[in-house]
Each structure stands twice: as C-alpha cells, then as structure tokens.
Amino acid sequence: MDTMEKLRILTDAAKYDVACTSSGVDRAGVKGQLGSAAACGICHSFASDGRCISLLKVLMSNACAYDCAYCLNRRSNDTPRTTFRPRELADLTISFYRRNYIEGLFLSSAVVGTPDYTCELMLQTLYILRREYRFGGYIHVKAIPGADEALIRELGLLADRMSVNIELPSNDSLKRLAPQKTKESILAPMTRIRDGIRENAHDLVKYRSAPQFVPGGQSTQMIIGATPESDRRILQLTEGLYKKYSLKRVFYSAYIPLVEDRNLPALNTAPPLLREHRLYQADWLLRFYGFTAGEILDDAHPDFNPVLDPKCNWAVNHPEEFPVEVNRAPYEKLLRVPGIGVLSAKRIVRARRETKLDFDGLKRIGVVLKRASYFITCQGKSASRIQTDNPAVLMGILRDRGLPQGGFQPEMPEQLSLFTPTKEDGVKCLTGQL
Ligand code: SF4
Incomplete structure (x- = not known):
C-alpha cells in the first residue's frame, strides 16, 4: 500500500477522535529548528478529501488487536487495515508542514499487537520529528491504556498534549463493550501524566532548563x-x-451507530447531538462558573432539560436565588445569572467601581438582557414585570428564543448549530458565555 492510500485510510479512521481543541502551548520559532506552536486553539485536522486544515489528525495504525463493540477499527470488523512506519509518518508530517498544510500533529492509534509495541511506534515517530527534524510545532499524542509507564513518560517529554480516552462512562459499560480495556488500565496512564506534569512544574522552578513534560496538559474523551x-x-x-487528574478538557462524542451489536443502539438511531451540546454547556459551568455537578443535575432531574440550557434551567428552578442586584451582587452571584457570562460579569464588577449601572449600561457591557432581565434588578428596578418564581419566566425565555412554549417537541431540531436557531446560540457555542 502506498503512503497516500495509508493516509486516506488512517485519517478516515481517526475522524471520530475529538479530544483536541487547543494546544495551550506557546513556543516561538528557534533558529535552526522547524516550526512553532501557538497558544490559541488549533482545532482542525487533515481530512481525507484534502481540505485545508491545521492539524494532521491521523492514526498510527487501524490494525487493532482489541474488539471494542462500538469501534469501526475493532478486530472483528471487515475493513482495510494498514500501519504507518514511524519514518513514513514523520516524513509526511514534515512535508505537510513545509507546504503550510498543517501546524501540528494529532496522533492516535489502534492497538497494534500490544499497547507497548504501539507506544514504541508512536515514540519513534515523535523522536524523528523532534530530534531529527527538530520540529517545534504542536504535537498531541494519545496514550495507549496498558502501556508501560516508562514509555508514557518518554512520549510526554516529546508531546505538547497527551490524552487517554476514558471511552465509556462506567466500568460496567466498559466491561460489556470494551472487554480488553479496564478502568485501571485507563486511569494508570492518566495518573502517570498528572504526576509527571506536577513533578515537571516543580523541576522547572528548581532548574529552569529542565525538559518540559506535556506542557499543554492532558485531556480525555x-x-x-x-x-x-x-x-x-x-x-x-x-x-x-x-478534580482528580487536573485535566484541561473532557470531550464528549455523541455516539454514531456504525456497527450492529445487540449491546448498542440500533443503526438508524440518531446521534444524541443535543445531549452532547448540553454536556459541553454544563462542562463550562463546572470549569468557569463555579457550579458543581450536584447543583446542575440531581436525583430528581438526572437528565438535561432539552429546551433550556443547564444554567437557565438551574435559575428557573431556584427562584429563591433571584433577583440579583447587579450593582451590589458579588462576582460569583453575577455568574449565575442567565445572560451574564464570565466576560460580562468581570466587566460589571469593573464598571460599577466608577458608576451605578443601568440597563442600557448592561447592554453595552454585553449582558444578554432578554434573558437576564427576568433575574436581575438594576438600582432596585426590574426590567421585567414577571417575578422569577412565576412559570411565566420559563414561557418568556422560550418565546424570546423562538421555541414552542408548550415544552419540548420531538420534531424540534436536535442540534443547536452555529447558525440556528438564533445568532445568540451561535455565539454561545463559540465562547461558552452562558
Ligand atoms: S482499542 Fe481503540 S481502536 Fe481498538 S477497537 Fe478499541 S476503540 Fe477501537
């Protein structure tokens, strides 16, 4: 098989891997070396149809020894198999970089024989890139569960970001659908990477020239x-x-049924895209808005409201927390108001040192008043005559968003895309300002 055919197969096989949006690494170009890495997000990949992208997202191999029921690359699936040689993949990456097709590499792999052997192939590839080509661009590499600690450490000294896929949300599901993987084999490399990052931070303070270990942090999917x-x-x-593994990001991937299995949703089941979207919104609330998982969902409400985003849903269910007086409320309380994101909460705190804010001022600051107005007062005045403990709040929010007021309709579009149903939703998708 020639390199282009391998590339077609192994980029196609990598397309369901989503665990990378941002390098988080800022490294200027150095004379005598090739490339640099930007801290701003790198989130594209090299598609098999040749579209211009920023990261070459590719598998080392799709010839998997494992048989995870949900995966197209599983051993029992009848699909063309191939494996890159380390030099072949390193040369390809460099030639794409020189042509300005890519800014870096996102390398994952199926398990070729054993986790250790797979890691060795990836390690050789990264070694050629970093040491022979002196490639300074961004590299994200997936650690293979079950691989030796020493190999994980070596990979971490060459990569900018590492990730270990948690795959499924419980041990029972893992046993049923991915019997060759165990919770322990997934958490062990995660622990190793976390500890390596902590030790490295300590070393960098002590010896400024210490080599960096996974400077972009770790993520999972x-x-x-x-x-x-x-x-x-x-x-x-x-x-x-x-909390436990200091992850940079958890990525969620709506399951797309591609294989028939009695333990999996039927082939014609639509991917749960709205659910994935709600998880990303709730994830922002955990990381930046001071919410806990127990506040967002509880025993009585174990699943997201399909109509309201998780922050709005929390606010509607906690009328006792509102209204919030924007001229006095602490930053943490402002963050809990629907329509006030992290940026606008910071701007409010800054602006009110100089002046008393009114509704026009809030609008200028970037507060989404059509949502926030139900939950705030400004100098004691409310812009909405509806009280927050009134069910009309919910109806008002739905009306403003152009959604049916009788509740969720099954025929409603599932995914909130960048362009529908509202421009505001598009902005939220991009910025995480809820
Ligand atoms: S180990 Fe990875 S590539 Fe192999 S079958 Fe499981 S999910 Fe697919």
Missing part, C-alpha cells in the same frame, strides 16, 4: 449515548476527572 448512563452520572464523572 467520552462516548455519549452508546450506553445507558444518565447525564448526571456523566457530569459527576467529568467533575471527578477535573
């Missing part, structure tokens, strides 16, 4: 909708991962 766990369970797991 979870498949949503292939197994029966509730949104609450997934969010609790996410919260635990952020």
Whole structure:
C-alpha cells in the first residue's frame, strides 16, 4: 500500500477522535529548528478529501488487536487495515508542514499487537520529528491504556498534549463493550501524566532548563449515548476527572451507530447531538462558573432539560436565588445569572467601581438582557414585570428564543448549530458565555 492510500485510510479512521481543541502551548520559532506552536486553539485536522486544515489528525495504525463493540477499527470488523512506519509518518508530517498544510500533529492509534509495541511506534515517530527534524510545532499524542509507564513518560517529554480516552462512562459499560480495556488500565496512564506534569512544574522552578513534560496538559474523551448512563452520572464523572487528574478538557462524542451489536443502539438511531451540546454547556459551568455537578443535575432531574440550557434551567428552578442586584451582587452571584457570562460579569464588577449601572449600561457591557432581565434588578428596578418564581419566566425565555412554549417537541431540531436557531446560540457555542 502506498503512503497516500495509508493516509486516506488512517485519517478516515481517526475522524471520530475529538479530544483536541487547543494546544495551550506557546513556543516561538528557534533558529535552526522547524516550526512553532501557538497558544490559541488549533482545532482542525487533515481530512481525507484534502481540505485545508491545521492539524494532521491521523492514526498510527487501524490494525487493532482489541474488539471494542462500538469501534469501526475493532478486530472483528471487515475493513482495510494498514500501519504507518514511524519514518513514513514523520516524513509526511514534515512535508505537510513545509507546504503550510498543517501546524501540528494529532496522533492516535489502534492497538497494534500490544499497547507497548504501539507506544514504541508512536515514540519513534515523535523522536524523528523532534530530534531529527527538530520540529517545534504542536504535537498531541494519545496514550495507549496498558502501556508501560516508562514509555508514557518518554512520549510526554516529546508531546505538547497527551490524552487517554476514558471511552465509556462506567466500568460496567466498559466491561460489556470494551472487554480488553479496564478502568485501571485507563486511569494508570492518566495518573502517570498528572504526576509527571506536577513533578515537571516543580523541576522547572528548581532548574529552569529542565525538559518540559506535556506542557499543554492532558485531556480525555467520552462516548455519549452508546450506553445507558444518565447525564448526571456523566457530569459527576467529568467533575471527578477535573478534580482528580487536573485535566484541561473532557470531550464528549455523541455516539454514531456504525456497527450492529445487540449491546448498542440500533443503526438508524440518531446521534444524541443535543445531549452532547448540553454536556459541553454544563462542562463550562463546572470549569468557569463555579457550579458543581450536584447543583446542575440531581436525583430528581438526572437528565438535561432539552429546551433550556443547564444554567437557565438551574435559575428557573431556584427562584429563591433571584433577583440579583447587579450593582451590589458579588462576582460569583453575577455568574449565575442567565445572560451574564464570565466576560460580562468581570466587566460589571469593573464598571460599577466608577458608576451605578443601568440597563442600557448592561447592554453595552454585553449582558444578554432578554434573558437576564427576568433575574436581575438594576438600582432596585426590574426590567421585567414577571417575578422569577412565576412559570411565566420559563414561557418568556422560550418565546424570546423562538421555541414552542408548550415544552419540548420531538420534531424540534436536535442540534443547536452555529447558525440556528438564533445568532445568540451561535455565539454561545463559540465562547461558552452562558
Ligand atoms: S482499542 Fe481503540 S481502536 Fe481498538 S477497537 Fe478499541 S476503540 Fe477501537
């Protein structure tokens, strides 16, 4: 098989991997070396149809020894198999970089023989790139669960970001659908990477020239909708991962049924895109808005409201917290008002040192008043005559968003895309300002 055919197969096989949006690494070009890495997000990949992208997202191999039921690359699936040689992939990456097709590499792999052997292939590729080509561009590499600690450490010294896919939200689901993987084999490299990052931070303070270990941090990816766990369970797991493993990001991937299996949703089941979208919104609330998983969803409400985003849903269900007086409320309380994002909360705190804010001022600051007005007062005045404990709040929000006021309709579009149903939703998708 020639290199282009391998590339076609192995970029196509990598397209369901979503665990990368941002390098988080800022490295200027150095004389005598090739490339640099920008801290701003790099989130595209090299598609098999040749579209211009920023990262070459590719598998080392799709010849997997494992048989995870949900995966197209699983051993029992009848699909063309191939594996890059390390030099072949390193040469390809460099030639794409020199042609300005890509800014970096996102390398994952199926398990070729054993996790250790797979890691060795990836390690050789990264070694050629970093040491022979002196490539300074961004590299994200997936750690293979079950690989030796020493190999994970070596990979971490060459990569900018690493990730270990958590795959499924519970141990039971893992046993049923990915029997060759165990919770322990997934968490062990995650622990190793976390500890390596911490030790490295310590070393860098002590010896400024210490080599960097995974400077862009680690992330993970979870498949949503292939197994029966509730949104609450997934969010609790996410919260635990952020706390325990200091992850940069948890990525969610709506399950797309591509294989027939009695333990999986039927082939014609639509991917749960709205659920994936709600998880990303709740994820922002965990990381930037001071919410806990238990506040967003509880025993009585284990799944997201399909009509309202999680912050709005929380606010509607907690009328006792409102209204919030924007001229006095602490930053943490402002953050909980629907329509006030992190940026506008900071601007409010800054602006009110100089002046008393009114509704026009809030609008100029960037507050989405059509949503916030139900939950705030400005100098004691409310812009909405509806009280927050009135069900009319919910109806008003739905009306403003152009959604049916009788509740969720099954025929409603599932995914909130960048362009529909409202421009405001598009902005929220991009900025996480809820
Ligand atoms: S180990 Fe990875 S590539 Fe192999 S079958 Fe499982 S999910 Fe697919």
